[in-house]
Amino acid sequence: MARVIILGGGFGGIAAATRLRDLLPRSDEVVLVDRRRDFAMGLRKTWAVVGSHPLEDGVRPLSRLADRGIEVIEAVIEAIDPATRIVRLADRSLEADALVVALGAEQAPEQVLGLVEHGINVWDRAEAGRAHAALEGLAGGRLVVGVFGLPYACPPGPFELALLANERLAARGVPASVEVFAPMPIALPVVGATESAKIEALLEAAGVALLRGRRAVEVRDSTVRFEGGEERAFDLLFAVPPHRCPGVLVEAGLAAPGGWVAVDPRTLATPFPGVYAVGDCTAIILAQGLPLPKAGVFAEAEGYVAAQRIAAELAGTPSDAAFAGEGVCYVEVGGQRAAQVRGRFLADPPEISVLEPSVGAVEAKAAFETVRLVSWFGG
Numbered sequence: 300m301a302r303v304i305i306l307g308g309g310f311g312g313i314a315a316a317t318r319l320r321d322l323l324p325r326s327d328e329v330v331l332v333d334r335r336r337d338f339a340m341g342l343r344k345t346w347a348v349v350g351s352h353p354l355e356d357g358v359r360p361l362s363r364l365a366d367r368g369i370e371v372i373e374a375v376i377e378a379i380d381p382a383t384r385i386v387r388l389a390d391r392s393l394e395a396d397a398l399v400v401a402l403g404a405e406q407a408p409e410q411v412l413g414l415v416e417h418g419i420n421v422w423d424r425a426e427a428g429r430a431h432a433a434l435e436g437l438a439g440g441r442l443v444v445g446v447f448g449l450p451y452a453c454p455p456g457p458f459e460l461a462l463l464a465n466e467r468l469a470a471r472g473v474p475a476s477v478e479v480f481a482p483m484p485i486a487l488p489v490v491g492a493t494e495s496a497k498i499e500a501l502l503e504a505a506g507v508a509l510l511r512g513r514r515a516v517e518v519r520d521s522t523v524r525f526e527g528g529e530e531r532a533f534d535l536l537f538a539v540p541p542h543r544c545p546g547v548l549v550e551a552g553l554a555a556p557g558g559w560v561a562v563d564p565r566t567l568a569t570p571f572p573g574v575y576a577v578g579d580c581t582a583i584i585l586a587q588g589l590p591l592p593k594a595g596v597f598a599e600a601e602g603y604v605a606a607q608r609i610a611a612e613l614a615g616t617p618s619d620a621a622f623a624g625e626g627v628c629y630v631e632v633g634g635q636r637a638a639q640v641r642g643r644f645l646a647d648p649p650e651i652s653v654l655e656p657s658v659g660a661v662e663a664k665a666a667f668e669t670v671r672l673v674s675w676f677g678g
Contacts, residue, residue: 301327301613304386304393306376307401308333308361310340310595311578313675314602315399316369322610330370330393332386337361339424340595340668341453345631347427348434348537349463354427357668359676366677376402379551381571397609400560400569400576401602402548404452404593408540411447413518418445418538421460422452433535434464439474440534445523446481447515448541452579452593454487455630455640457539458498461507464537466633478508480523480531485511489589490640490651497653501632542593544580558582564591564645565621567605575609577601583624586647596626597644599671629664637661 303319305312308331316331323329339358347354361371378387384395406422408414419430421444434442444461457479465477479502485495486502486509502509510531517524518538524530544554553569554560559582562568567575578598583591591597604622611618624645629637630653637660642651654660 301396302394303327303329303397303399303609303613304384304395305329305331305399305401306333306379306386307331307403307578307580308335308338308371309401309403309578309598311403311598311602312399312401313338313361313364314599315401315577315606316364316602317367317675318603318606319610320368322606323613325368327613328370329368330372330395331361331364332372332374332376332388332393333361334373334375335361336373340671341422341456342664342668344421344424344427345456345460345463348421348430348460349467350431350435351463354424357672359672363676376547379547379553381551381553381569381574384571384573395573396613397573398575399602399605399609400548400553400574400580401578401598402545402580404542404579405545406540407543408447408538410541411515411518414447414515414538414540417518417520418536420540421537422456422539430537434467435471437468437473437475437535440476441532442468442475442477442535442537443523443531443533444477444479444537444539445515446479446483446539449482450590450593451539451542453628454489454592454594455498455628457481458486458502458509459630459632460537462501462505462632465505465507475534476506476508478510478531480510480513480515480525482514483511487640487653489585489592489644489649490642490653494640494651494653497638498630501638501656505633542579548580554580564624566608567601567622568608573609573612575605577605583645585644585649587649591624591644594626594628596628597624600626629660629667631661631664632656635661637664639663
């Protein structure tokens, strides 16, 4: 009997656990460990902030995975020894024949002076309700959506939020302006200047100002200060905070301080035998030198590949399962339309396009969530 442990119950972890359960003999154990008790896609946070869809409709308890034969342990992971594949929890240690690390990225708003006190972390699901109330309570002035560090999860997300919040304020007749700032020289560097310009044109057409190349160093009451001394006033600040690799992975030697877990870009294998890492905790560098975006669609695909390779290893058979680096995400732009960002990210050079916004893309985005929730958790 073999045991595979999956650390993390996000896109990558759930994908790996469910695929492993389908591939392995029932006598083998598939164990998923996460400090959280439920799962929801990131798209639900933005919907909840602007009030278009209830957050709770997209939340599923991880315990429902037990119906598929996956053991779910709700616990904080205190230490990992990748050489022995031993995971230490508060009350016990678990030893695995294979290990999938899918712990995502930690958010660190405290890294920017004053951000916790004066901004709302809209990348934190727990803050969605407060952000929605603040947006509905805004009577005028300036709403600022700020990117406070690189990399961050869901690169198009801040621009989508700015567009949808702008639409919501206009529908309410609120005399407010919306702007978004980020440290990048263009909105989406990974897609290239030509395709990024399409997103920037959508912002401009909606009257949403884009402040490029702004690296925030401090937030005061109603003011953001950038490197170089420039300041911008705000009446409401929605923040995408700095992200970092979970400290337990750095302590385990899986990632260097200040870095991310390095993996083989095709197999997701780490340097430790039988240990794979997927999703936002990893760094895969593309041909043009930029990292693969931190997005659920990639974490999911990586989880499936890791699962297939582990199942083959435990069976003593070869596997040609490989991460293709292909993916699509949907950027809602208002008017019940969305643009698709679609591409082959591991190609040399990457082949990525931003498609014209359409109603069909909004429907496809909703289906993206529904199909996966049903597949993983049941109807």
